[in-house]
Amino acid sequence: MSDVTTTDLYEVTMALSYVHEGMDAPATFSLFVRRLPPGRGFLVSAGLEPALDYLSGFRVTRGDVRRFAAALDRDPAELEPLLGLAFRGEVRAVPEGRVVHAGEPLLEVTAPLPQAQLVESYLLALVSHQTTVASKAARSVLAAAGHPVIDFSLRRAHGPQAGFQAARTGGIVGFAGTSNVAAATRLGLTASGTMAHSYVEAFPDEEAAFRAFARAHPGPVTFLVDTYDTERGVVTAARVLRELHRGTGCGIRLDSGDLDALSRRSRELLDAAGLDGTRIVVSGGLDEYGVDELIRAGAPVDVFAVGTKVGTSADAPYLDSAYKLVEYDGRPVMKLSSAKVTAPGRKQVFRTPGGPDVLALWDEPRPEGAEPLLRTVMRGGRRIGPPDDVAAAHARFVADVTALPASARRVRDPAPVAPRVSTRLAELTDAVRGRLAGTVSPAAAGGGRA
Structure with missing residues (x-):
């Protein structure tokens, strides 16, 4: 059975509706962890390489269409619009082995909306599980x-x-x-x-x-x-x-x-x-x-x-991770649900030695001395470089964990490090929130990334 069908049913129903509506403009989804589990001072990014393998081979076959139809109890002909759909998007991601913090994207997918939607569940499962276990294992090493x-x-x-x-x-x-x-x-x-x-x-x-x-x-x-x-x-x-x-x-x-x-x-x-x-x-x-x-x-x-x-990361067996739409057809979007508010727009994370990370918009100028964590690893559905290996990821981990404050590395009662939000991202968030609440015009909310 194809990995394409390893997905939640609502991904299929939404993707089919998008195709019917002609909604195939570029969409950006951000995969991040809302908050750290108790007892964690940091996370270790993992799962990207298997995720890129999955995206590289993603293509809806006729067998997938038949299985989608069976799950929906519908005629396969009704699911034919999904036939041949393949991932042809861009991925910007934090390389494996890097230390990351709550609220920071581990990866962002930009692709035509049906493509970006259909890959959600599989990507979340891959990245969430491996980041969970890597973070637990890292503490064992420390x-x-x-x-x-x-x-x-x-x-x-x-x-x-x-x-x-x-x-x-x-x-x-x-x-x-x-x-x-x-x-x-x-x-x-x-x-x-x-x-x-x-x-x-x-x-x-x-x-x-x-x-x-x-x-x-x-x-x-x-x-x-x-x-x-x-x-x-x-x-x-x-x-x-x-x-x-x-x-x-x-x-x-x-x-x-x-x-x-x-x-x-x-x-x-x-x-x-x-x-x-x-x-x-x-x-x-x-x-x-x-x-x-x-x-x-x-x-x-x-x-x-x-x-x-x-x-199994027994004391914290899962992450409060999410894969949320942050931009569609050039329009920044966000979720306002209580305790699940998301920040709009494509992101970048800047890391400066000795200071907190800065969560910013993707096109903001790099602060002096800062390093951008998210790198473009896929364009047009293809990797832009050779696959990464475990040794390279380990080298990144050693450098990052050594630079962490001792309080975040503690096994017991660690103190997590929170990123700082850039001024432009904060302004865009306020503008989009206001637009959604009906207090500002859509034109003002859409211009927050200028």
């Missing part, structure tokens, strides 16, 4: 304070595609590896994994399991030591590693219990066995809060493996 973080989220992600996206966003924010083989091989990430409790249970005892695993894998190995009694498991692992002369680069993994106390005791046992080069990996329900507690306590942990809570 909490780890330089220790490697590994993605173990696939098995409890909200589906295989979500697991792939979690691995990818982990790479963007600096995870050291992922257990997801598909993501590792397709994206050039480091594959990382140990063994499961079922592996240990399949053998007569832990020692037999550890020896068999070491025989199958000549390189560094990591033994899961808490299937039965953790301390006994560490002692057994140490004995096997020492006898096989495999200590350096190898590790043990703790997956349950008091990870602080167990890591300390494990370190003592490993060091006493002469295995001071053997790493301690911890997993089991960790996210940035659990990692932060262990780091603050000084637990002798070498690697943190995070899974369920990070891959």
Whole structure:
């Protein structure tokens, strides 16, 4: 089934009406997050590359028309006006890996109105989910304070595609590896994994399991030591590693219990066995809060493996994101609904070192020393450059997160940074609001971007 039909029904009904009415003038939609979830001091832009892949291949086929008709219980001939509709618009977007704040567009789509409307749901799903998970993963990296973080989220992600996206966003924010083989091989990430409790249970005892695993894998190995009694498991692992002369680069993994106390005791046992080069990996329900507690306590942990809570962004599993029409046929528009007011007009975000971002109109002059965050990445439905990669996105993330105030980077009770609205955007907003309220003429409201 085509991705074109992965959309909400009202996108189809609106697009069909637009076509019937001849409303195919350029429309700009802005995708942004209204407010940050509790416990977040910033967001990390993610999902743009898959979004551009989707837009590049968007075209309504005859099969799509039949499915639209079936969903509406109408004759396919009535949906024929949508046949062949393809995305031929422009996209301006914040590159992946950049830190963004509430109210700032992650991307803006400008295309003939039916095209721009039909792609809404898919774009929101892609960008919202990946920005959500990237932002959670970024906090895990900050909490780890330089220790490697590994993605173990696939098995409890909200589906295989979500697991792939979690691995990818982990790479963007600096995870050291992922257990997801598909993501590792397709994206050039480091594959990382140990063994499961079922592996240990399949053998007569832990020692037999550890020896068999070491025989199958000549390189560094990591033994899961808490299937039965953790301390006994560490002692057994140490004995096997020492006898096989495999200590350096190898590790043990703790997956349950008091990870602080167990890591300390494990370190003592490993060091006493002469295995001071053997790493301690911890997993089991960790996210940035659990990692932060262990780091603050000084637990002798070498690697943190995070899974369920990070891959699903368990404490903040969604963003209050929106894809709103801000301009149609050269006319700035906005929404006035209570608590959901939008700002009119195409936008730009200017970032100046040491100062707040400025949310401005797209054609405003760049303030001195400022950098525009939104860049044109697609024209005429085609990318204007080669696809971006995870390494480039990671480099952007490192630069941006380093420049954030320490208060926004805090794991607990962060202080978000709000952008400042430019004078021209504020004036346009007031003018359009007044026009919609009937207090100023349409001509005055339409001239706010001059």
